[in-house]
Amino acid sequence: MMNTDSLIGQIKDAASQLGVRKFDVYGATVESSRAEVNQGVPKQVSASNRSSVMVRVWNSDGTVGVTSTTDTTPKGLEMALQTAYEASRFGAKEHVPDFSPLAAAPIEEMGDRTASQAPMDQLVDTLLDAERRLLDAHPAIVGVPYNGLSQRDLVRFYLNSEGAVRQESLSYSSVYFYSKTEEEGKKPRSGGAYRLGRSLQQLDIEGCWQEAAEKTISHIEYEKIKSGKYLVLFSPEAFLSILGAFSNLFNAQSVLDNQSLSTIESIGQAIASPLLSVNDNELHPKNIAATTFDGEGTPTGKVPLIEKGVLTNFLHSSITARRMNAQPTGNAGIGAKVSVSPNFFCVAPGSGENGDSYNIKTADNVIWIDELQALHSGVQSLQGSFSLPFDGWMIKGGDRVSIESATVAGDIRQLLKSIVCVEPEVKLTDGGVSPRVWVEGLSITGEG
Structure with missing residues (x-):
């Protein structure tokens, strides 16, 4: 996995040598393993280790250049900073991004959220056993064409030239099954289920295949x-x-781009039944894959969107927040253009x-x-x-x-x-x- 402490030091050294005074960097590395099976034999097994770094550099005129790299060696990081600095000459002069005002604000302390990955043969054996049980659940179930068991270790960091530094590590595993039936004179029917857990040992695999079987059988x-x-x-x-398909309702960037069903004046208006309340809460206790900060270093958390039918907030990056006199909400992703997206919808009971x-x-x-x-x-x-x-x-x-x-x-x-x-x-x-x-x-x- 990426040594973030070493990487952060390399970035600071490279910026100092190049004379880059204002910059920020967001990076992540993902180490994953995955297995799929088909009719009692392994179908596909894979493992990967991917790293990426996004660099933004501001020049003396206040315009910004952006570049990304997968080369996390000192030379690769130096080249990324240099490229971003050169690109800053061509940066936009309107609505120029800046550091999030919350990039150094305290973030939620989540404790140790890492777990050891199970060996690949254990993934395969576990999945084969679950597939067999799902196939045995009913004579009409003839296949589980879509299935997968995966593990992921994620390391993320953010830093900027004003001294903000964030790091986090987490692990999670997931499993899904999607089975199908075949019976003479009847249309094929199907059903699926999904589960998420901190590790393979904490995954409710039995509950997952049983739900897939129950749904499939109910459609026969x-x-x-x-x-x-x-x-x-x-x-x-x-x-x-x-709700996710129409998330432009809550997206401040979409509102400003006239690509939303909402307008700036929509805040405070009733857009739903008073029975409905929705928030975006990345740190919900049930969100195993929760991250504590976004691509700009802004802390994530609970953002009320609809309260008893009334639209109460938009999701913001630092740019949209500045333009709309609001606060960033922890929903930004940095790139050539800062994007805004929901994290984890929570519909209140x-x-x-x-x-x-x-x-x-x-x-x-x-x-x-x-x-x-x-x-x-x-x-x-x-x-x-x-x-x-x-x-x-x-x-x-x-x-x-x-x-x-x-x-x-x-x-x-x-x-x-x-x-x-x-x-x-x-x-x-x-x-x-x-x-x-x-x-x-x-x-x-x-x-x-």
């Missing part, structure tokens, strides 16, 4: 449904997917009495959307519209019946305002934490 018997408007229940994964009004055990004529598909092509993020195929069930008298094929369509602004229940129990997903969310009056196109 399916029916057509009629098109119309329905009360819709979104799984945590599905709701976070559609609803009240108990709210949840009791919509009980999945007694619901009838309700569409349960488990997984949204084609988000890359079915979302018009600047118009707010979406039309997305999905996997899910029709709930009839508390029983669920798999839907053969259907599409959900609508407008994200109307969807948010049509939320009628946010359940009290949240679930961890790869995109954040969320409970199930009930939405009234969504258009469903079926084949019935």
Whole structure:
């Protein structure tokens, strides 16, 4: 792994020798191993060690040059600083980035978050055993075409010429299964599940393959449904997917670029049902892969975005914060242009009495959307519209019946305002934490 202390010293020495007075550097190294299997034999095993460093240099005119390198030797770092300094002559003269005002602010103390990586043969054996159990769960399950077990060690750092220095190390592992069925006279059906843990030993592998099996089996018997408007229940994964697809609602850079459904004046306006509250919280206790600072060195943390339906904040870099008279939120990535992106969405659970009004055990004529598909092509993020195929069930008298094929369509602004229940129990997903969310009056196109 990268020796960050040595690297930071090399960068400072190179800057001093070149006479570069103002600079900052963000770097990371990732050491990973991964296994995939297929029908009882290893399909692919891989390991990698990748390092990257992003360098920004300001000249005496105040313009900035940016370069990146994977060469972390003293000579490579010196060349990166020199290249960035030369590029600064051609830097933009408007909205020039600067150091984050919070680059030296205290960050959350997370303790030791590292773990030893398991040997590759253990990854393969563990995955083969889980695949066998998943295949044995039902005669109709004939394959697990998509699966993977991976481990990752991550080291990150940030420093600038004003003395700010940040470093962190963390480890995490993940596993996923996506199984499929084949039966004569029936369409292939599928289901998947995902888990995250600090190490292989802490991964809930059994729970993962069991969830994948349960979902797959639940889709074996399916029916057509009629098109119309329905009360819709979104799984945590599905709701976070559609929220992420329209994250320009909260992105200050998108707002300033006129590439958002929000405007500067949107803060303080009701954009959703009062039942909905959302925050971006990279340091949520369930976020195994949490990082404590962003690409500009700004501490990450909890950013309230929607409070009881009202838009309360945008996600900011140091540039957008300066332009909008706000504070950076820890959501920046540095590059040729500083970007802004969400970290870890957290949808607040609803009240108990709210949840009791919509009980999945007694619901009838309700569409349960488990997984949204084609988000890359079915979302018009600047118009707010979406039309997305999905996997899910029709709930009839508390029983669920798999839907053969259907599409959900609508407008994200109307969807948010049509939320009628946010359940009290949240679930961890790869995109954040969320409970199930009930939405009234969504258009469903079926084949019935």
